[in-house]
Amino acid sequence: MTELPRKTNLLQGQESRLPGTAMTTDKYDHQVIEAKWSRLWEQNKTYATDLAGAKRPYYNLMMFPYPSAEGLHVGNVFAFVGSDIHGRFMRAQGYDVFEPMGFDAFGIHSENYAITVRSHPVKLVPSNIENFRENQLKRIGAMFDWSHQVDTTNPDYYRWTQWIFVQLYKAGLAYQKDAPVNWCPSCKTVLSNEQAEGGLCERCGSMVEQRKMHQWFFRTTAYAQKLLENLDWIDWSNATKTAQRRWIGRSEGAEVEFKLVNPVGGEPQSLRVFTTRPDTLFGATYMVLAPEHPLVEIICTDEQRQTVKDYCREAAQKAELIRTDLAKEKTGVFTGAYAVNPVNGEQIPIWVADYVLISYGSGAIMAVPAHDSRDFEFAKQFDLPIRAVVMPPTAWLHEQIVRGLLDEDYAKKHGQSDLLENLLRSAGLAAGIVAGITFQNPHAVLDGDASWIQQVAIPLYKNDPGLFADAYTEDGTAINSGEFDGQETAEFKKNITAWLNGQNLGQATVNYRLRDWCISRQRYWGPPIPIVHCDNCGVVPVPEEELPVLLPFIEDFVPDGSGKSPLARDETFVNTTCPKCKGPAKRETDVNDNFLDSAWYFFRYPSSDRADVPFDAALTRKWLPVDMYIGGQEHAVLHLMYTRFLTMALKDIGLIDFEEPFKCFRAHGLIVKDGAKMSKSKGNVVNPDEYIKRYGADTFRTYLMFLGPYQEGGDFRDTDIIGIRRFLERLWRYATQTQFLDEEMADRPLLQLVHSKVKKVTKDVKSLRYNTAIAASMELLNGLQAQKKHYCQAIKILLQLICPFAPFIAHQLWERLGGKGLVNDAPxxxxxxxxxxxxxxxxxxxxxxxxxxxxxxEADADDSTISEAAKALPKVAQRIGGKQIAKLIIARPRVVNIVMKK
RNA sequence: GCGAGAGUGGCGGAACGGCAGACGCGCUGGAUUUAGGAUCCAGUCCCGAAAGGGGUGGGGGUUCGAAUCCCCCCUCUCGCACCA
Incomplete structure (x- = not known):
């Protein structure tokens, strides 16, 4: 006889309903219940918010999905359900909750997918949206207000996306400049950053190059300071705020001017650099320009010209990723030119190296190898002088030597092996160990007499910090810095900046890592940038009344080798008349970044039915800023930064009166499967539809929220979902097969049970600790079932508590028990x-x-009663014996601690 | 390298500085059942027959009392990454 597997996959075959028996009618049948309530909610417009009439508006926003062909991912469901629970909870608190949903359907994902299946996004996107909405989103039991949905690819929507572009343009916040794009020389196409991961083309694997193109930018940097400052008061997840702070990357320092030794006739006479450590100016022994720096070509000497040219070309061909990621070894070449160090008149060489980025600061640096690890590495590689100008604390020197972080190769190369050996010997002797040390037990060494540091290590460091393996980059005391010697870093910075200012050689400056937002995309599937280029009038925005600039249908929308958007191939699109002079003109053919579509969608939701304005002023005042935004931490910087920027811009333009779009933002966690990230290649992707069909949306929702703390995510396990299903079945049986008393609950233990669980659930749901809220509900059910008397009042409270998680079963049972109205509307x-x-x-x-x-x-027992009772316990009395008690601590309602005298 | 977070039973995970392991999965035993992948009851951190002892990644510290606070180290996850 063949052995049958003890268990089969829970998802295989098998209808969830059991063969018909007399009891069947009373079984918990999720399919019937969920279909019924979906229908009722839709018919009665239960979740269509009266936006104009709402008394207590509460805008509950979740990040709208990109409608992929694969359908809704379980991660989306996790995100939406968690947000919906918050929404349902607020509704039960008496708020008029607006919970809209939409589709972020433009962008490279849709376009690429269409390319791979040889279809067209114009065909695919609507059916994907249809599938998302009708087959998936409508089944997860959320309170979506479908009368206010948004689809970014709809001309009624992107008309306003373009309109916003025009407003920003008029406000001087949109401009054009040359910027590099990822270019695949083999596919002859522009790639997005995610398509160029690791510096290789995602499709053909060839090395991605950087190509310069004229592109559109939004001036996000104009708001850098405000974007940073407001983080101090907005109520957002801390991790998100930290990520934004780092992304903005404010750093204070000074701009310093270095004059060229041999200025080329008529050309700029100096180089400006940004440094956060003006106090290390005396240690600047060379300078570096980024390969893209415009002065490179001008200043390099004829001798070096070819070398420099070759180097720059090579650097240009490396994608930024390769340049940064794989460049363990630093590269660079000498330009032949020199600059003058303004503080000591020293002539220092100017190099070109790709470890300096054109996009930060001025694209040029003064190199202080002794106190910057990158410069240190570079200087050692190219044998440039390393001069100590900051004296590290002795503890640092001690640590370095003790750990053996010294550079023997460098010592040898510089004929300083003797010095190094001397250092080691004296260090060893100081600790009573003979020379020829191997640092087997470094921390045992050197702790006694430390005079060797004063006598040997300090002079050695002062003379040549290159002997050490690492640069000292922290604060310290100035050395080798002329009149500034002895000053601490902070005061030195202040003084030298003042001095530079006086000499007209520099001033205090703030720099940000944040860059302007490049919104040009040389692709097809996006809203065309509403600009016309006219030979006479130059750049002219499309007049607002002519919007939208419709995205033309282009059968073959695949990018060609031109590097331009496919729109450039559509003559009837490109050729137009200038709105100003009516002469012939050409349309801008780039489309905008997908992130612009999603940067303002929450403005549109309340006004989605308005054709005349992007968003109604009164409704916006009433509903925005958003009360709660829940979404993925993966959008911590880009999406959330762009929406904040745009909101600030709209405020300054005068369209709204607030500058932060989301009062509260919470990031939910990531959901993994059996301990590993879900991915198609691992074959561990959870398809929500199957689970919803088999176990029901209520079980699925509740399970997703039960598998871990919502803000941390959790591990999805097939085997665990059954626990939730059993819980709901038990709830069903208890509610349907029990004789309930109509009178009010009276006995104290029962009241205590119910009230303590209500308290726990309320607190936990409020703070998004859904997993423990569910556990408390389970405890309540367990507790109620164990009672002798069963009260309708009690089960109804339980139904209210569980309703945000499992709305269908809660509504059904509430109705069955004769509850008034809908359970979700009961206070x-x-x-x-x-x-x-x-x-x-x-x-x-x-x-x-x-x-x-x-x-x-007794709960109200006084201290002496408690301590006497405690001491009287046999086990305790035995331990006390005749000994004296030093202290007796009562920490009610938990612990009594009797501390004995020693 | 930098930043954020996390290390607790066989598993997912609970624990205002106060009984470690709530709740659930799994497992063991029992009841019921034609049947069990249903339901109900009991049990389930480790060592020990028991009394008792040990236990929250490792090592120190603060405290009457530490999974929780502080310092050092290790491991994992997620971001960022030559930002001068």
Whole structure:
């Protein structure tokens, strides 16, 4: 006989309904219930918010999805359900909750997918949206207000995306400049950053190059300071705020001017650099320009010209990723030119190296190898002088030497092996160890007499910090810095900046890492940038009344080798008349970045039915800023930064009166499967549809929220979902097969149970700790079932508590039990703090902090009663014996600790 | 390298500085059942027959008392990454 597997996959075959018996009608049949309530909610417009009439508006936003062909991902469901629970909770608190949903359907994902399946986004996107909405989103039990949905590819929407572009253009916040794009020489196409990961083309694997193109930018940097400052007061997840702060990357320093030794006739006479360490100016022994720096070509000497040219060409061909990622070894070449160090008149060489980025600061640096690890590495590689100008604390020197972080190769090369050996010997001798040290037990060494540091290590460092393996980059005391010697870093910075200012050689400056937002995309599937280029009038925005500039249907939308958007191939699109002079003109053919579509969608939701304005002023005042935004931490910087920028810009333009779009933002966690990230290649992708069909949306929702703390994510496990299903079935049986009493609950233990659980669930749901809220609901059900008397009042409260998680079953049972109206509209149960506490408390009794016994006393027992009772416990008394008690601590309602005298 | 977060039973995970392991999965035993992948009851951190002892990645510290706070180290996850 063949052995049958003990268990089969829970998802295989098998209808969830059991063969018909007399009981069937009363079984928990999720399919019937969920279909019924979906229908009722839709018919009665239960979740269509009266936007104009709402008394207590609450805007509950979640990040709208990109409607992929694969369908809704379980990660989306996790995100939406968590947000919906918050929305349902707020509704039960009496708010008019607006919970809209939409589709972020433009962009490279849709376009690429269409290319791979040889279809067209114009065909694919609508059917994907249809599938998302009708087959998936409508089944997860969320309170979506479908009367206000948004589809970014709809001309009624992107008309306003273009309109916003025009407003920004008029406000001087949109401009054009040359910027590099990722270019695949083999596919002859522009690539997005994610398509060029690792510096290789995603499709053909060839090395991605950087190509310069004239592109559109938004001036996000104009708001760098405000974007940073507001983080201090907005109520957002801390991790998100930290990520934004780092992304903005404010750093204070000074701009310093270095004059060229041999200025080329008529050309600029100096180089400006940004440094956060003006106090290290005396240690600047060379300078570096980024390969793209315009002065490179001008200043390099004829001798070096070819070398420099070759180097720059090579650097240009490396994608930024390769340049940064794989360049473990630094590269660079000498230009032949020199500059003058303004503080000491020294002539220092100017190099070109790709470790300096054109996009930050001025694209040029002064190199202080002794106190910057990158310069240090570069100087060692190319044998440039390293001069100490900051004296590290002796502890640092000690640490370096003790750990053996010294550079023997460097010492040898510079004929300083003797010095190094001397250092080691004296260090060893100081600790009573003979020379020829191997640092086997470094921390045991050197702790006694430290005079060797004063006598040997410090002079050695002062003379040549290159002997050490690392640069000292922290603050310290100035050395080798002329009149500034002895100053601490902070005061030195202040003084030297003032001095530079006086000499007209520099001033204090703030720099940001944040860059302007490049919104040009040389692709097809996006809203055309509403600009016309006219030979006479130059750049002219399309007049607002002519918007939208419709995206033309182009059968073959695949990028060609031109590097231009496919729109450039459509003559009837490109050729137009200038809105100003009516002469012939050409349209801009780039489309805008997908992130612009999603940067303002929440403005549109309340006004989605308005054809005349992007967003109605009164509705916007009433509903925005968004009360709660829940979404993925992966959007911590880009999406959330862009929406903040845009909101600030719209405020300054005068269209709104607030500058932060989201009062509260919470990032949810990531959901993994069996401990690993879900991916198609691993074959561990969870398809939500199957689970919803088999277990029901209620079970699926509740399970997703139960598998871990919402803000941390969790591990999805097939085997665990059954626990939730059993819980809901138990709830069903209890609610349908119990004789309930109609009178009010009266006995204290039951009241205590109910009130304590209401308290717990309320607190947890409020703070998004859904997993423990569910656990508390389970405890409540367990507790109710164990009672002798069963009250309708109690089960109804449980239904209210569970409703945000499992709305279908809660509505059904509420109705069955004769509840008034909808369970979700019943006011959230209040709890009584006094009733939530037990009438008796069980205290742990410790002796010297060790648990010995337990003691049950009345909740209001006084200290002496408790301590006498505790001491009287046999196990405790035995330990006390005749000895004296030093201290007796009562920490109610948990512990009594009896501390004995020693 | 930098930043953020996390290391707790066989597993997912609970624990205002106060009884470690709530809740659930799994497992063990029992009841019921034609059947069980249903339901109900009991049990389930480790060592020990018990009394008792040990236990929250490792090592120190603060405290009457530490999974929780502080310092050092290790590991994992996620971001960022030559930003001068």
């Amino acid at each position: 959230w149960p209040e709890f009584d703090e006094n009733l939530s506490r037990a009438s008796q408390m069980e205290l742990a009794v410790q002796v010297n902090g060790k648990l010995i016994d337990r003691l049950t006393v």
